[in-house]
Amino acid sequence: MSHLTMEQLLELRAPGLEPGQEMVRTHLDECPACRAEADRLAQRIARLRALPTPRPSRDRFQEVRARYVAEGRGRRLRALALGAVALAAAVALAVVVTDGRTAERQDGRPTGLAAADELQGVMTRSQELEAALRAYNPDGRMLDGRTAGIALRIEDGLGAVDRQLEMLNMMQLGAQDLRREQLRLWRERVGLLDALVDVHLTRASYAGM
Amino acid sequence: MDVYRLAQEEALVARARRGDASAQEAIYRAFETPVYGLARRICRTREDAEDVLQETFFEVFRSIQRFRGEGSLWGWVRTITASKAFMRLRRNRYRDADELDERVTEPPRDRTALRMDLEAALERLSETARAVVWLHDVEGYTHDEIARLMDRTPSFSKSQLARAHQRLRRWLGEEVQA
Numbered sequence: 001m002s003h004l005t006m007e008q009l010l011e012l013r014a015p016g017l018e019p020g021q022e023m024v025r026t027h028l029d030e031c032p033a034c035r036a037e038a039d040r041l042a043q044r045i046a047r048l049r050a051l052p053t054p055r056p057s058r059d060r061f062q063e064v065r066a067r068y069v070a071e072g073r074g075r076r077l078r079a080l081a082l083g084a085v086a087l088a089a090a091v092a093l094a095v096v097v098t099d100g101r102t103a104e105r106q107d108g109r110p111t112g113l114a115a116a117d118e119l120q121g122v123m124t125r126s127q128e129l130e131a132a133l134r135a136y137n138p139d140g141r142m143l144d145g146r147t148a149g150i151a152l153r154i155e156d157g158l159g160a161v162d163r164q165l166e167m168l169n170m171m172q173l174g175a176q177d178l179r180r181e182q183l184r185l186w187r188e189r190v191g192l193l194d195a196l197v198d199v200h201l202t203r204a205s206y207a208g209m
Numbered sequence: 210m211d212v213y214r215l216a217q218e219e220a221l222v223a224r225a226r227r228g229d230a231s232a233q234e235a236i237y238r239a240f241e242t243p244v245y246g247l248a249r250r251i252c253r254t255r256e257d258a259e260d261v262l263q264e265t266f267f268e269v270f271r272s273i274q275r276f277r278g279e280g281s282l283w284g285w286v287r288t289i290t291a292s293k294a295f296m297r298l299r300r301n302r303y304r305d306a307d308e309l310d311e312r313v314t315e316p317p318r319d320r321t322a323l324r325m326d327l328e329a330a331l332e333r334l335s336e337t338a339r340a341v342v343w344l345h346d347v348e349g350y351t352h353d354e355i356a357r358l359m360d361r362t363p364s365f366s367k368s369q370l371a372r373a374h375q376r377l378r379r380w381l382g383e384e385v386q387a
Contacts, residue, residue, distance in 0.1 A: 005371070006371040006372075006374050006375050006378075007367060007368070007371040010367070010370055010371055010374065011367075040378065040383050041374065041378075044327075044374070044377060044378070044381070044383070045346045045347075047327050048327065048331070048342070048343075048346050048347055049346070049347050051327065051328060051331075053242055053243065053245075053246035054245060054246055054249045054255075054258075055242055055245060055246075056241065056242075056245040056258075056259055056262055057255065057259065060259065060262060060263050060266075061233075061234055061237045061238075061241075061266075063263060064237065064263055064266040064267050064270065065230060065233060065234075065270075067263075067267055068228075068233070068267060068270045068271060071267075071271065072228070
């Protein structure tokens with residue numbers, strides 16, 4: 001048998017003897033050169049463990065704490081904003097339904113009620129996806145850099161859609177335009193939430209132990 | 210290796226879960242040096258390591274509700290540190306340049322007799338190889354755990370470790386003694 005490779009020497013250091021390592025162990029016992037190599041490896045690892053621990057150049061606790069506090073405040077604000085969006089949507093839905101009682105399509109079906117049903121359906125889907133995200137707890141999971149970037153872009157997109165939904169009720173739009181815009185934005189919201197759920201379900205790993 | 214066990218860890222964690230600043234500060238003070246030390250061994254620059262330190266503690270404070278107390282707090286913090294450090298590596302897109310650096314900075318054969326300091330030799334390894342050496346040989350991670358952290362296979366971790374030791378051996382001038 002030729003001398004042991006570095007990989008074999010390292011494997012011998014792992015606890016327990018894997019099947020097939022008997023010959024390797026026997027060789028080590030009989031070969032002074034490989035024993036010397038194993039000793040050098042052990043010494044090198046001991047020296048690595050004895051290296052001094054580098055220290056940070058300055059105290060960053062206050063910065064971390066400030067960010068933690070700011071994020072808590074941001075979360076509360078986002079929750080409020082989401083509440084405002086839901087309230088705005090409920091008001092808009094009421095407008096659409098009221099409008100539907102007076103406007104009828106050529107086929108005799110009230111257009112307002114059909115749109116209200118559709119809007120209600122999209123909003124329900126949005127709520128389901130948000131509930132799925134909350135249950136999945138994305139904050140407790142780790143994402144690689146690329147995936148975190150994707151999630152961040154989707155969340156930014158969601159923020160933009162929510163802002164537009166809030167603004168919609170402040171705009172002087174006709175009932176039909178309002179209905180169309182609401183439907184468009186809520187569909188967009190569902191699409192983004194769908195993508196976000198997909199990112200977290202397929203790419204995250206759990207950080208909680 | 211779990212040398213950083215906190216006194217009254219459970220009570221401290223319970224207070225930190227409520228956002229108590231003094232409990233958070235106690236956790237920060239206890240783990241600041243090992244967190245930075247690990248980050249510094251994985252990241253290329255001091256600045257990156259300091260960012261990882263900050264990211265890690267932010268994540269710890271934010272996610273401490275998820276810490277179930279089954280292992281030590283340090284074990285949990287250490288996993289977050291390693292994850293954040295690898296995230297930083299990936300975000301900086303160092304990997305490709307890093308592997309190139311490794312080929313470029315390999316000292317010529319006729320200079321290998323010049324012994325290098327272990328710290329300098331470690332610094333000279335690629336980020337991937339250095340991280341594997343540190344996590345495996347110093348922190349005591351298994352190849353399976355390293356593979357999960359790095360999003361690679363255990364065989365990748367094993368071969369990185371073996372190659373890194375061959376390089377260290379050569380750079381430290383150990384092979385001339387053989």
